Amino acid sequence: GYWILALEDCQLVVGGEVSVPAAPLALPEPKLLILISLVSGDWHRNLEIGLDQSASSGLDPMDRAVPPTGPQAEDYQANLVGGQYQLRRDIRPMSAQAVSWQMRLSSPEPVQLTIGSPGIPTDRELLISDGQMETMLTAGMEMQLASGERELTLIYRERLPEATALLQNYPNPFNPETWILFELNQDSNVSLTIYNTAGRLVWRLDIGFQQAGTYLQRDCAIYWDGRTQSGEQVASGTYFYTLKTAGYVSTQKMIILK
Numbered sequence: 001g002y003w004i005l006a007l008e009d010c011q012l013v014v015g016g017e018v019s020v021p022a023a024p025l026a027l028p029e030p031k032l033l034i035l036i037s038l039v040s041g042d043w044h045r046n047l048e049i050g051l052d053q054s055a056s057s058g059l060d061p062m063d064r065a066v067p068p069t070g071p072q073a074e075d076y077q078a079n080l081v082g083g084q085y086q087l088r089r090d091i092r093p094m095s096a097q098a099v100s101w102q103m104r105l106s107s108p109e110p111v112q113l114t115i116g117s118p119g120i121p122t123d124r125e126l127l128i129s130d131g132q133m134e135t136m137l138t139a140g141m142e143m144q145l146a147s148g149e150r151e152l153t154l155i156y157r158e159r160l161p162e163a164t165a166l167l168q169n170y171p172n173p174f175n176p177e178t179w180i181l182f183e184l185n186q187d188s189n190v191s192l193t194i195y196n197t198a199g200r201l202v203w204r205l206d207i208g209f210q211q212a213g214t215y216l217q218r219d220c221a222i223y224w225d226g227r228t229q230s231g232e233q234v235a236s237g238t239y240f241y242t243l244k245t246a247g248y249v250s251t252q253k254m255i256i257l258k
Contacts, residue, residue, distance in 0.1 A: 003067050003068055005065050005085075007059060027061055027062065028052075028054075030050035030051060030052040030055070030062055030091045031050075031051060031052045031053065031094065032050050032051040032052070032121075033048055033049075033050040033091075034048065034049050034050060034115065034116070034120065034126065034156075035047075035048055035115070035116030035117075036048070036049065036103075036113065036114075036115060036116070036154075037113070037114040037115075037116060038078050038105070038111050038112070038113055038145075039111065039112045039114070040076065040107055040109050040110065040111045040112065041109065043075075043076045043107075045076070045078040045088070046088070047078065047079070047080055047087075047088055047089070047103065048064070048088065048089040048090070049080065049089075049090055049091075049092075049101050049154060049156070050062075050089070050090075050091045050092070051091065051092055051093070051094050051095070051099065051156070052091050052093070052094060053093070053094045055091045055092055055093045055094075056093065057092075057093060058083065059082055059083065059085055059087075060091070062089070062091040063082060063085075063087055063089055063090055063091055064087060064088045064089035065082075065085050065086065065087055065088070066079045066086040066087060066088050075107070075108050076106065076107050076108075076111075077104070077105070077106040077107075078103070078104070078105045078106070078107075078111075079103070079104055080101055080102065080103055080104075081101075081102035081103070081104060081151075086104075096158075097157075098155055098156065098157035098158075099155075099156045099157070100153050100154060100155045100156070101153070101154040102151060102152075102153060102154075103151070103152045103153070103154060104149075104150070104151050104152075105145060105149070105150050105151075105152065106148075106149045106150075107145075107147050107148070108147055109147050110144050110145060110146055110147050111144070111145045111147075112142055112143075112144055112145075113128075113142065113143050113144070113145055114140070114141070114142045115137045115138065115139055115140065115141050116139070116140075117139045117140060118139065119138065119139030119140075120137075120138065120139065120156075122159070123158065123159055124156060124157065124158060124159055125156075125157060125158075125159045125160070126138075126154065126155070126156050127154070127155045127157075128143075128152055128153070128154055128155075129152065129153045129154075129155060130150065130152055130153075131153075134155075158213055158214065160185055160212050160213065161183035161184065161185045161212070161213075161214060162185060163183075163185050164182075164183060164184050164185050164186070164188075164245055164248045165182065165183045165250070166180075166181075166182050166241075166243040166250040166251075166252055167180075167181040167182060167183070167216070167252075168181070168252060168254075169181065169224075169241070169252070169254045170221075172254050172255060173254075173255040173256065173257040174226070174254070174255075174256055174257075175226070175256060175257050175258050176225060176226035176227075176233065176256065176258075177223065177224065177225045177226060178223075178224055178226070178254065178256075179218050179221040179222065179223055179224075180192065180221055180222040180223075180224065180241060180243075181215060181216045181221045182215050182221070182222070182243055183213070183214045183215065183216070184210060184211070184212045184213060184215070184245060185212055186212050186246070187209065187210070187211050187212050188209070188210060188212075188245040188246040188248075189206075189207075189208060189209050189210075189245065189246065190207040190208070190209075190210045190243065190244070190245050191204070191205065191206045191207060191243075191244045192204070192205045192207065192222050192241060192242065192243055192244075193205075193241070193242050193244075194224065194239055194240070194241045194242075195239065195240045195241075195242070196234075196237070196238075196239055196240075197237065197238055197239075197240075201229070202228050202229070202234060202239060203224065203227070203228060203229050204229060205222065207222065224241075226256055234256060235256075235258075236256055236257055236258045237255070237256065238253055238254070238255050239253065239254055239255075239256065240252070240253050240254075241253075241254060
């Protein structure tokens with residue numbers, strides 16, 4: 001027998017004359033594809049999650065649906081949740097933010113989960129969460145999932161720094177603008193103050209609540225145009241900048257040359 005998934009209204013003709021098929025349509029592979037292998041005894045199921053610039057938020061040609069359950073009941077079931085569809089491959093749009101997938105698993109025995117190769121980019125991380133505990137997954141890693149019916153969340157996100165850190169501004173020396181780089185290993189309120197060598201306040205910025213992550217690019221680092229709080233251009237010389245977050249204070253120096 002055959003099963004058909006129609007995403008749009010169409011006409012299905014069974015039988016009739018057999019025509020020479022056209023050349024198959026070659027679909028590009030996703031930019032990122034992560035294989036999740038599930039094994040328990042003689043049963044196994046491969047699921048795939050990934051990202052691609054051409055992917056859409058709904059079901060698209062890169063996704064793969066799970067065939068309907070046959071007349072004989074199956075003890076093991078595993079699939080990704082894609083709206084109203086059950087998927088074995090779910091490709092999401094590329095995003096700088098965290099992306100998550102829901103995975104449903106039903107098994108009478110514990111299941112071994114393995115992440116295939118190639119691995120996850122070094123600046124990203126993949127986690128699996130049951131709502132109470134998160135575990136980081138790496139290529140080749142194996143972990144055991146308990147038996148029963150479970151819904152798990154797979155989270156792909158920017159790798160979080162191991163520690164909060166204030167880095168050297170860039171460029172340095174500078175004239176008249178610079179960017180101050182930092183990293184947060186936890187969500188926190190952030191503020192920055194700049195002083196001259198006499199200890200007088202030059203400029204202060206209350207950035208507010210920031211999520212854990214790296215702030216190393218110009219579009220997210222702290223920008224300073226070399227002016228005081230009142231808008232006056234500062235003189236050439238050495239200045240000190242201090243970053244304050246929850247439980248962290250650090251100071252670096254920078255030089256403005258004209």
